[in-house]
Amino acid sequence: MASLSDFVKAYDVRGLVPEQLSPQVATAVGAAFAEVVVLPEGHSGIVVGHDMRPSSPELSAAFADGVTSRGVDVAVLGLTSTDELYYASGALDRPGAMFTASHNPARYNGIKLCRSAARPIGQETGLAEVRDLAQWLLDSPTGLFAPTRGRGTVEAREVLADYAAFLRSLVDLSGIRPLTVVVDAGNGMGGHTVPAVLGTAAGLPELPLTVVPLYFELDGTFPNHEANPLDPANIVDLQAAVVHHGADLGLAFDGDADRCFVVDADGTPVSASAITALVAAREIERARAAGDTEIRVVHNVICSRAVAEVIREHGAQPVRARVGHSYIKADMARTGAVFGGEHSAHYYFRDFWFADTGMLAALHVLAALGGQHAPLSALVAGYERYPSSGEINSTVEDAAAVADTLRAWASVRQAGIDELDGLTVTSPGQGGPMWWFNVRASNTEPLLRLNVEAADRETMEHVRDEILGLVRAGARGGHESERSHD
Structure with missing residues (x-):
């Protein structure tokens, strides 16, 4: 049985089809979404759309089956962009689900969930609860297909x-x-x-x-x-x-x-x-x-x-x-x-x-x-x-150790440090050129991301190369690229 924790990310669901995201998993997530989000907020219906991936129609239909098993109606939008789904959620004031893996290769698919009026759902705002209930439904012999109320309806909506x-x-x-x-x-x-x-x-x-x-x-x-x-x-x-x-x-x-x-x-x-x-x-x-x-x-x-x-x-x-x-x-x-x-x-x-x-x-x-x-x-x-490095990605053995090394580097230079998202270090502001860099773990991939910006290209390249050297000292397999997916 699939372990949902392996592919329920920080703010969406994204996994291999069918090894991870199968119709059965989609049905469980749909039922859990109805129980955790839709019904507690007093809604009787949701909107569901999907992209053009070959697996999307089947997965979205399975999701709708899980939702309707909990007595919730589904308006099926069919082929839809994600922002078109958000429009429907906002204009109709209904929670929504979009089946897409965005930029990922064809063998992937995923689900972007939202509350009514396109309000976001992430790990800290309901997605973890949806994941855990869906996992329980998958592991339970009878939980997934035991309706708790009359079945909801499905209708097409343009x-x-x-x-x-x-x-x-x-x-x-x-x-x-x-x-x-x-x-x-x-x-x-x-x-x-x-x-x-x-x-x-x-x-x-x-x-x-x-x-x-x-x-x-x-x-x-x-x-x-x-x-x-x-x-x-x-x-x-x-x-x-x-x-x-x-x-x-x-x-x-x-x-x-x-x-x-x-x-x-x-x-x-x-x-x-x-x-x-x-x-x-x-x-x-x-x-x-x-x-x-x-x-x-x-x-x-x-x-x-x-x-x-x-x-x-x-x-x-x-x-x-x-x-x-x-x-x-x-x-x-x-x-x-x-x-x-x-x-x-x-x-x-x-x-x-x-x-x-x-x-x-x-x-x-x-x-x-x-x-x-x-x-x-x-x-x-x-x-x-300002010149910037672009986002440079590295796979590292111990991201926390790399962060400690960079904090020590910044402390010696009396640079500014904040940790709102990853580690951001800014130039001390003592008359030298402005620069800053951020190192953070990806929310969607096992990568450490580096971004550098400075007042001039020479400074940017100097800071980039020095910090990248420290990051890559902890790299595993030397994997680097300039692709960002968050």
Whole structure:
């Protein structure tokens, strides 16, 4: 029998199919979700969606079977992006479940769970209880299929047009100049949502956009490249197509289309921190125009220092948070923040139930670019202020020992230390160049992640190499990469 602790992660479920995540496991998780989350909050129904992976229809149907066994109704959305699922949860005020493994290879699948109004569920906010009850149901001879009340119903529900119209209502695209945009959906759910949001299929006004599609065919085997645009290898086709078509920009979405990545007209990637700063500035001004006086924006510990600087320059308060959607959403709800951004290209909006939507971030980029005549590279230049290392991953034998070594290193140099998420060390501020680094364990993989930023490239490279040497002294097998999946 599967041990759920092996693949129930910090803020979602993600495992191999069927070795870990099988239809039987999905049924148990569905029943546990109904018992732990849905019924105690007084809800009679949930929404369920799935991505284009071959295993997703069967797993989502098994999950719905577990939910209905507890007397809870299920609205089945069918093929859905994760942010479309969040829209349904918010608009219908129902808990939800999305079957996707995001950027992971085809042999994986997973479940992202949320409370009503797209409120997050993580290990500390209910996921551990769902896991433990599901495990008990799997281990019990009769528990899984013993209904405690009348069976719930299953009905199909279509929300794509409403989702598209809602997003378009949040960003004013009227009057933008004509733009050519290449969109790489990576055979993921962006191929489902981009035509609806940027097109006229939902009865929306036509936009002055020429969209050049790449890999819009829904195919969970990912025949062209992995649906993880954080890996530079997976945006090579997008970069080439932008240059070939003379496009103004390129957009890439991950497998479940909740993250958006941007390249400029030269095919150069724009950092997620720069997009966070750009969108933050727009959302701050939008909130101020609506009468808000105390405006906050959340960013995670890995974002560039430029993000907090831009937030302050626009008269708002930055709020620093842990990496991960459940933490960002919780901090946004607690502080009433108008926007939140992560280095991994997750973007969160107060007007979208504090949930993440790459599509809404893309609309902001299009509106900002189309509202003036400079190229995207010039538009974001003021947000790309400091050289950074990117995220460098290492497999280590003893992460705690590495952290102790780095604390000692920082103490000798009288550097600042905080441990909000992993270990962040900042330069002493005694007249030398600014630098900071963060080392943290991944929430989704057995890796230690290093990020370094500094006032100039020479300082960044010096700090990077010195710290990386200390980290790799504890490395097992020398596994390093610059791919981030959190």
